[in-house]
Amino acid sequence: xxxxxxxxxxxxxxxxxxxxxxxxxxxxxxxxxxxxxxxxxxxxxxxxxxxxxxxxxxxxxxxxxxxxxxxxxxxxxxxxxxxxxxxxxxxxxxxxxxxxxxxxxxxxxxxxxxxxxxxxxxxxxxxxxxxxxxxxxxxxxxxxxxxxxxxxxxxxxxxxxxxxxxxxxxxxxxxxxxxxxxxxxxxxxxxxxxxxxxxxxxxxxxxxxxxxxxxxxxxxxxxxxxxxxxxxxxxxxxxxxxxxxxxxxxxxxxxxxxxxxxxxxxxxxxxxxxxxxxxxxxxxxxxxxxxxxxxxxxxxxxxxxxxxxxxxxxxxxxxxxxxxxxx
Amino acid sequence: xxxxxxxxxxxxxxxxxxxxxxxxxxxxxxxxxxxxxxxxxxxxxxxxxxxxxxxxxxxxxxxxxxxxxxxxxxxxxxxxxxxxxxxxxxxxxxxxxxxxxxxxxxxxxxxxxxxxxxxxxxxxxxxxxxxxxxxx
Numbered sequence: 197x198x199x200x201x202x203x204x205x206x207x208x209x210x211x212x213x214x215x216x217x218x219x220x221x222x223x224x225x226x227x228x229x230x231x232x233x234x235x236x237x238x239x240x241x242x243x244x245x246x247x248x249x250x251x252x253x254x255x256x257x258x259x260x261x262x263x264x265x266x267x268x269x270x271x272x273x274x275x276x277x278x279x280x281x282x283x284x285x286x287x288x289x290x291x292x293x294x295x296x297x298x299x300x301x302x303x304x305x306x307x308x309x310x311x312x313x314x315x316x317x318x319x320x321x322x323x324x325x326x327x328x329x330x331x332x333x334x335x336x337x338x339x340x341x342x343x344x345x346x347x348x349x350x351x352x353x354x355x356x357x358x359x360x361x362x363x364x365x366x367x368x369x370x371x372x373x374x375x376x377x378x379x380x381x382x383x384x385x386x387x388x389x390x391x392x393x394x395x396x397x398x399x400x401x402x403x404x405x406x407x408x409x410x411x412x413x414x415x416x417x418x419x420x421x422x423x424x425x426x427x428x429x430x431x432x433x434x435x436x437x438x439x440x441x442x443x444x445x446x447x448x449x450x451x452x453x454x455x456x457x458x459x460x461x462x463x464x465x466x467x468x469x470x471x472x473x474x475x476x477x478x479x480x481x482x483x484x485x486x487x488x489x490x491x492x493x494x495x496x497x498x499x500x501x502x503x504x505x506x507x508x509x510x511x512x513x514x515x516x517x518x519x520x521x522x523x
Numbered sequence: 524x525x526x527x528x529x530x531x532x533x534x535x536x537x538x539x540x541x542x543x544x545x546x547x548x549x550x551x552x553x554x555x556x557x558x559x560x561x562x563x564x565x566x567x568x569x570x571x572x573x574x575x576x577x578x579x580x581x582x583x584x585x586x587x588x589x590x591x592x593x594x595x596x597x598x599x600x601x602x603x604x605x606x607x608x609x610x611x612x613x614x615x616x617x618x619x620x621x622x623x624x625x626x627x628x629x630x631x632x633x634x635x636x637x638x639x640x641x642x643x644x645x646x647x648x649x650x651x652x653x654x655x656x657x658x659x
Contacts, residue, residue: 303541305539305541306539306541307537307538307539307540308537308538308540308578308579308580309535309536309537309538309578309579310535310536310570310574310575310578310579311533311534311535311570312533312534312535312536312554312557312563312569312570312575313533313534313567313570314568314569314570314571314606315533317574396577397577398577398578398580399578464580465540465541465580466580467540479580480582481580481581481582481585482580482581482582483573483576483577483579483580483581483582483583483586484577484580485577
């Protein structure tokens with residue numbers, strides 16, 4: 197029952213994120229449609245938000261109900277399908293409202309400027325914190341090395357929806373250090389994304405916030421994989437490993453939403469016709485690798501820039517390495 | 524209007540994608556103003572093509588073409604690996620009649636545009652005099 201409650205909490209968390217998504221963007225954007233800043237308060241804006249949330253609440257309630265009430269034989273399937281259903285409902289309803297609001301779309305206009313000097317585009321001082329997750333992972337590796345003899349010869353590494361272990365690893369280099377290898381890989385990729393985001397986007401006041409957010413994500417991932425790696429020694433409860441990154445993520449989202457939705461600067465006047473489905477930016481005439489996204493806070497790739505594909509390929513390689521680094 | 528927060532003080536150029544004027548011409552014209560006004564003096568190194576393209580939201584080739592045009596006019600020295608450097612330039616006397624007519628027509632077009640937007644001829648004349656005094 198505890199596992200069912202944990203999974204319900206996860207679904208409610210995912211649902212809450214999707215539910216809040218209309219608020220996680222600039223006032224000039226609603227369901228990725230560029231609109232006047234006061235459009236949200238209009239009848240059409242309110243109606244769109246209400247309809248979106250109604251669907252999400254219904255789907256999350258159905259997912260949580262299915263998880264609590266489904267027979268044990270259907271538990272694994274429900275556990276897999278429910279989060280996909282919530283996300284899918286969010287995407288479909290988002291697109292639905294995006295279409296509905298298309299008639300209200302405006303084109304952001306204005307000029308861009310650049311300082312004609314070779315002053316270095318230095319990273320902010322806090323950027324050195326990006327090394328922290330690697331220190332955490334290295335510390336976990338050192339601790340495991342020093343307590344090698346205390347690690348059980350066989351320990352669980354995966355748990356089913358019923359809370360029972362269903363996959364085991366042995367006390368080998370791969371079995372013990374695998375999560376740390378993978379954590380290092382994913383943190384390296386996130387770090388590269390952070391640097392590419394800094395140097396490949398236009399200078400603006402939201403750029404340092406974006407960098408801070410990406411570094412925070414790097415910390416969440418670093419801590420998560422360090423906790424997973426030391427679990428055989430410390431017996432940290434699975435619920436703690438699952439929920440602690442979520443709590444940090446919620447705090448991060450709240451901070452990022454507050455920071456990035458501040459009306460510091462007008463919206464970047466990226467051409468509407470370069471936004472495919474109002475989500476994917478493809479502009480071969482824009483030198484930027486990253487631009488401010490329209491379907492939420494933060495930045496997104498300019499898919500016309502070949503480096504965007506190189507970065508995505510990096511992620512694919514990291515994911516593809518799972519069978520080789522994890523037991 | 525979308526205008527970036529000024530991070531540091533220095534000569535800046537600005538382009539407006541919605542103006543209908545090609546980006547390369549806006550960059551060339553804006554930089555030429557900075558050269559003529561002495562805001563970018565000989566020896567100054569300009570930012571890389573990549574940085575300017577990212578900030579202005581234009582293609583790298585657009586900025587490279589603007590730099591090449593200004594080099595052809597004698598404002599810049601483009602050396603591979605060294606970037607674009609402002610160089611001293613002797614002001615040539617316009618002897619080409621066609622070039623003279625082209626510049627005259629551009630000025631005439633601009634004055635006509637100002638008049639069409641309701642600015643009086645006297646104001647335009649005053650403004651032009653003031654600009655001519657400031658621009659070296």
